[in-house]
Amino acid sequence: MTTALPATEALMWITSRPDLHFVEGRGDWLTDHQGKRYLDFVQGWAVNCLGHCPPQIQQALAQQSAKLINPSPAFFNEPSAKLAKLLTDHSCFDRVFFASTGAEANEGAIKLARKWGRKFREGAFEIITFENSFHGRTIATMSASGKPGWDKLFAPQVPGFPKARLNDLESVEALITPQTAAVMLEPVQGEGGVIPANPAFLQALRRLTQETGVLLIVDEVQTGVGRCGTLFAHELAGITPDIMTLGKGIGGGVPLAALLATEAVCCFEAGDQGGTYNGNPLMTAVGLAVLETVVAPGFLDRVKANGDYLSAGLQQLAEETGHEGERGNGLLRAFILADERGPALVEAARNLAPEGLLLNAPRPNLIRFMPALNVNRDHIDQMLEMLRQLLH
Numbered sequence: 439m440t441t442a443l444p445a446t447e448a449l450m451w452i453t454s455r456p457d458l459h460f461v462e463g464r465g466d467w468l469t470d471h472q473g474k475r476y477l478d479f480v481q482g483w484a485v486n487c488l489g490h491c492p493p494q495i496q497q498a499l500a501q502q503s504a505k506l507i508n509p510s511p512a513f514f515n516e517p518s519a520k521l522a523k524l525l526t527d528h529s530c531f532d533r534v535f536f537a538s539t540g541a542e543a544n545e546g547a548i549k550l551a552r553k554w555g556r557k558f559r560e561g562a563f564e565i566i567t568f569e570n571s572f573h574g575r576t577i578a579t580m581s582a583s584g585k586p587g588w589d590k591l592f593a594p595q596v597p598g599f600p601k602a603r604l605n606d607l608e609s610v611e612a613l614i615t616p617q618t619a620a621v622m623l624e625p626v627q628g629e630g631g632v633i634p635a636n637p638a639f640l641q642a643l644r645r646l647t648q649e650t651g652v653l654l655i656v657d658e659v660q661t662g663v664g665r666c667g668t669l670f671a672h673e674l675a676g677i678t679p680d681i682m683t684l685g686k687g688i689g690g691g692v693p694l695a696a697l698l699a700t701e702a703v704c705c706f707e708a709g710d711q712g713g714t715y716n717g718n719p720l721m722t723a724v725g726l727a728v729l730e731t732v733v734a735p736g737f738l739d740r741v742k743a744n745g746d747y748l749s750a751g752l753q754q755l756a757e758e759t760g761h762e763g764e765r766g767n768g769l770l771r772a773f774i775l776a777d778e779r780g781p782a783l784v785e786a787a788r789n790l791a792p793e794g795l796l797l798n799a800p801r802p803n804l805i806r807f808m809p810a811l812n813v814n815r816d817h818i819d820q821m822l823e824m825l826r827q828l829l830h
Contacts, residue, residue: 443471456788463490466810466817468796476794479809479821483798484628484660484770487687487728489810494727495690502723509719511712517722524729528669530678531698535706536717536725540659540685541574543695546711547622547655547681548578550697552598554653554705555619562619564598565655566610570630571623573657582622585629604630605639610646620653620681621646625671625767628660631801632765632772640675647680653703655681659695660770663687664732664811667742667768674767687811690728694721732811741811744818745769748807751822759829771807773825778802786828795824 443459460476462469466489468476478490488494502517509515522534537543548565555562567573569584580588581595589595602609602621610621621643627633635643647654654677661671662684668674670682680703685695693715715721731737745768752764752773762774775783780799787795798806805825809818 456785465489465492466813474792474794476788476796477817477821477824478796479807480796480798481808481810482691483686484665484808485686485689486691487663487665487811488690488731489812490691492690494731495692495724498723498727499692499720502720505719507718507720508715511714511716511718515717515719515722517719517726518717521722521726521729524726524733525696525698528729528733529682529698530700531682532701533699533704535697535711536722537685537695537697537713538693538715538721539574540657540683540695541576541579542713543659543683543685543697544573544579544582544622544657545576546697547657547683548582549711550681550699550703550706551620551622551653551655553710554703557705559619559651560616562617562652564600564615564617565619566602566613566621567599568604568623568627569601570604570627570633571657572627572629573622573624574659604633605636607639607642607646610643614646614650614652618650618652620655622655622657624657624659624661625674626661626666626770628770628806629800631804632770632806634765634767635675637675640672640677644675644677644679653680655679655683657683659683659685660808661767663729664738664741665768665770665808667745668738669733671767688725688728689721690724692721692724694725696725737811741768744813744815745771747815748809748818751818752807755822755826755829759826761829766807769807769809769811769813773805773807775803775805780805783825783828787824790824790827795821797825 459471460468468478525534552563567582571584573579573582578596582599584601600613656672656679682698756763761776764773780802784797784799787797800806
């Protein structure tokens with residue numbers, strides 16, 4: 439059934455958007471205002487880790503919203519304490535600070551590393567980050583990011599973020615000085631084109647940071663909470679960082695993020711860190727429901743199996759259609775094109791009839807896939823067939 443489109447002129451323009459409104463989502467599908475359905479392999483940029491409107495989140499929101507929404511971060515609340523304990527029980531970290539967005543969590547990581555550098559490394563403040571990295575859209579996280587062109591977009595940048603090259607240990611070594619407090623990286627550069635950090639590189643980087651006495655920060659905003667087939671992507675390399683950030687999937691669609699750190703690094707003092715909505719029981723109740731689902735026996739095994747299945751299907755499609763191949767970890771994957779038709783493919787996929795397909799092209803020469811972690815395997819097959827139609 440077609441519904442009237444609401445007026446949109448009051449919304450601030452930030453990007454071109456197609457002339458459609460989504461009105462309903464269920465599992466792997468979205469429905470627009472005209473009743474057309476779309477198979478969603480973007481899921482809010484890896485946000486809806488359990489798909490659209492999963493029952494766990496519906497129930498958590500309904501029950502918690504009838505009980506307590508926000509007593510203020512000046513007081514403890516039960517859901518945030520339970521979620522923090524579950525996170526530390528399933529990680530190498532000892533403490534958790536909750537935030538609302540991944541960028542905010544990364545800001546917190548930057549602040550914590552700088553505070554630690556001031557207290558324990560004679561005022562060190564620089565954080566080595568990487569070319570083509572993406573850490574958020576605040577001024578500081580844009581400065582930390584290595585996305586081309588961002589150094590001029592809102593210049594001047596925040597100083598203190600020299601850039602190394604991913605999977606190049608010598609480029610990191612060359613930047614370490616007495617002013618270095620930390621090294622910060624994504625285990626898989628999602629916006630950069632789904633480029634994994636090699637396990638051997640991560641292991642060598644961990645040794646280097648320990649030998650030189652600087653912190654290792656992993657930005658798992660996109661890769662964490664099961665996305666790569668393990669609870670956290672750094673586990674694929676068998677390393678234990680000092681600081682980790684989470685976002686996107688931890689909230690399953692609601693605004694929730696987290697900053698985690700080992701006890702040795704936790705040096706914030708009263709007033710150093712905070713936030714009006716941070717750790718509120720409504721959002722953390724959802725996060726608890728999400729994390730309990732992801733750590734349940736067998737769930738991550740199915741993510742890994744479906745990731746392997748998607749990988750094999752994409753590789754076969756590449757060979758069949760003359761494209762370069764695929765890469766990624768778990769259910770964060772990219773199809774590498776032999777040309778730069780990525781944006782055109784995204785549009786063509788959305789316009790397919792009778793049902794559309796939602797994809798993402800972070801680079802002109804590739805398509806990114808970020809389906810729900812519990813994606814139906816039949817829907818993987820359906821997506822591959824729809825993509826095959828577009829590539830022939």
